[in-house]
Amino acid sequence: MNQQLLVPDIGDFEEVEVIEVLVKVSDKIKKNDSIVTLESDKSSVEVPSTYEGTVESVNVKVGDKVSKGHLLVTLNSESQPEKKPKKNVEEKLPIDTENIIKEAEDTLVLKNEVEKPKIEIKKKDKDEKIEVIKNADIDPVETKEWLESLSAVLEKDGKNRAQYLIKQLIDYSYKEGSDLVLSRNTPYTNTIAPEDEKKSPGDQNLERKIRALIRWNAAAMVVRVNKKNPELGGHIGTFASAATLYDIGMNHFWRAKNNKFGGDLIYFQGHSAPGMYARAFLEGRITPKQLDNFRQEVKPGGLSSYPHPWLMPKFWQFPTVSMGLGPIMSIYQARFTKYLINRGLLKDEGRKIWCFLGDGETDEPESLGAIGLAAREKLDNLIFVVNCNLQRLDGPVRGNGKIIQELEGIFRGAGWNVIKVIWGSYWDSLLAKDKTGLLVKRMNEAVDGEYQAFKAKGGAFVREKFFGKYPELSNLVSQMTDRDIWRLNRGGHDPHKVYAAYHSAMQNTGTPTVILAKTIKGYGMGKSGESINTTHQQKKLEEKDLLYYRDRFDVPLTDQQVKNVEYYRPPDNSPEIKYLRECRLKLGGNLPERSSFAKSIKTPSEDIFKAMKESTGTKEMSTTMVLVRMLTSLLRDKNVAPRLVPIIPDEARTFGMEGFFQKIGIYAHEGQKYEPVDSEQLSSYREDVKGQVLEEGITEAGAMSSWIAAGTSYTNHDISMIPIYIFYSMFGFQRTGDLAWAAGDNQTRGFLIGATAGRTTLAGEGLQHGDGHSHLLSSVIPNCKSYDPTFAYELATIFKEGLRRMHDKQENIFYYITTMNENYCHPAMPKNKFIAEGILKGMYLFKEHNKFKKTKIQLLGSGAILREMIAAAEILQKEYQIDSNVWSVTSFNELRKEAIETERYNLLNPDKKPKKTYIEKCLSSTEGPIVAASDYIRLNSDQIRPFTSKAFYSFGTDGYGRSDTRKNLRKFFEVDKEHIVAYSLSVLAKEQLIPSKYAKDAIKKYNIDTEKPIPTKL
């Protein structure tokens, strides 16, 4: 049976061009195979077949213009057209919707029940009395009755039933008009009740000893280094507060990567690094000499100040010290792990991503800014541990409030599983004795500023200020000495509580978990630094403080050894070292450790890029369209296609990439539960659990974190991925520069595409969109290679080289490429064999005008402005008989990098024949001065000014952008062809190569207002 394949609904477009015909007569094709590629003036899209069969006739050819309904191909086919399955909306309701409906129904039921009350309040049989505090309570008897009822429920039916009833009461009160938020917080107590705590199987005694040694060695390292040279710095107080949190993970939970398991991924809090080195020292992975070289990284073998994979590439996995970046990167890491699993590229082994952060760090917008995504995407592979030592650098995090309660509310509101670890085991019996709830009340009312002072000022102070507030509480501790009171410990320092919390977090499914652990900053540092405001920067310990530290943790060192601040490592066969190693052996190996076993991705064949290297004839297109075309072609390469990760922060339609939605789908962890509003269209919004596109929504920081996760997948998951993050150029480095810096440290491999780039090229958007400096921002990252290509073949050459170097040769570099939205014709790649090399090195001779052989000028143009240069060269030739060389500069950054290296070599080898920079190789034997311009500020082209002895003048888009037509903008910024002509003539006059009257004439002819202020002043 013959079937006709017609042009489907392609949105608002009419008369779009067929740019590729992908089938021929007698081809056997399957359903969804692409048959043609159509291209509008904005995007290209492949049209899939809706049948399976053999091609009988092809009714279009390349260059034809088609609209909806146009016949493309006739097939001989047996199959039926694919009917889009009607989604069974009822079956696949989102969980949240289900809950909302259920809650609504339950409320109705409750209402009926309330109308005919049948509730039987069971009284407690036991004598046990529930005492009620009178203060703010207007009817204590009534309160008592309610509590007794609840107590009975708890006893008879358990906590879930009690919780259910409470929820019903809250819902009912909402319904009756109460709008108080009743469930944002739980009381200021541990989430896990003592009887529900999972007990640690570890040897507590040995673990305590090991922890003491790690604490000691971490502090000793910082103290020794600062004795040697006080300018080196370091931190003691942070790790001192977090030691137990790390130790429990290291001894019992965190599984390393090995040949059987992918490994958990741990984001260590940046300035707790000394603790990780101290443990690695005990494990025998780091020598005392290395410890002594902490923060001295210039000579090989030193230990980096903070976690920096760039500096310790076999040790650190994640750069975290710029606060806020660890949390957001870990969230997107957890999301990307699920993405790989859902796409079938990674085995689901139940690996976890743990992220440690400081309580002060939670003020960073990046720390909490993406927690909604973590809950929405049900990232139960993610565990945050917030070390709530109540202090940041200068002082308390929330002196007047309670950071743990605040964070609890925020995380609960976002849908996380929150585990509070506030009180240590010594409090358990006190809390059990607190029948009035007064102790919890007091815990709730004391603010963090007070809690900080309680730990700084000793047991008597706590007795007076904390327990002394209520006589009942004073009584509660009357049998305890001040020392006993002092020993009432905090949850984050109690290995039992921390173990129970970690265990519970590991069991949790369906939501991410945050553990809020209360600790003491500078724990164990005594008067020199425990819980005082200056703790953070404490890096020296006096002799008496060191002796105190030794005694506090029973470190087996003599006084003399303490005075010498010696490291302490028991022998290999000691119980401590054996235990430590056994723990890690059971958990599969060492942590942190960075490795990669990823296979390289073969560079695609030249065919894929062929179309980009041919002339587009009269067809005009933007480099963004070229990129999309190229990606479409790359999706046909079997090695590359599955590894591509297009990342878009809500701009796919801006960049003409909506065709990808249908073709490769948008990643959605729960698939698509709705019939898309545009389901009939070819660019319909298709969400899929196996979707390939990461459509991030409006979060450049999130998109950048996804890009980092994908671009480091080669080490974190041993599978190379090719992330391509496409953003508005202005919202790239300017917005997320610090993440780009971290990406460099992290050795991320991938492409950043600054689309709609250039200050005069993105016409109507104005000051906050028109980018004139991103190339300079990117130039500061040593392993970032940036390019500003003009023509399709340049872009294709750069992109192919990027694939080759990053993904085939596995070099630790990444690419920043700007693309534009200006449509123009693209010439074929010149046949000269040096062109490709020139494109990659940063410049090549695009055109030579040599007709008059009198006066010559060198015109260097980059990106969008190259075309103005080309046009200016024609005018100079025709109207002024000036010859010129037009150079296409694909990267001023690359030219400069090569030049500084060559210059350095020459200076260091004064006796050797100087090497020529690539710039000189291109320009030194040419005639005439240089005029350089780009769509970026003058500093961009000025980068190469010092490396040529020729007269050099640069032009660019200095000043704030504004919106207007491209023509007007280029005139305004003086980078249009007319200005280039006038300036070139002026330059030649200044160099005394021609009389000045030509320049004056041109200025007049082109109506150039010489009185207009420079754009930086406008």
Ligand SMILES: Cc1ncc(C[n+]2csc(CCOP(=O)(O)OP(=O)(O)O)c2C)c(N)n1
């Ligand atoms: C983005 C950023 N801003 C500032 C700093 C400097 N800094 C390092 S640690 C610190 C205080 C950290 O306090 P907190 O997060 O509570 O961690 P703690 O040391 O108390 O565990 C500051 C301000 C930084 N590392 N990163």
Ligand SMILES: [Mg+2]
């Ligand atoms: Mg803190």
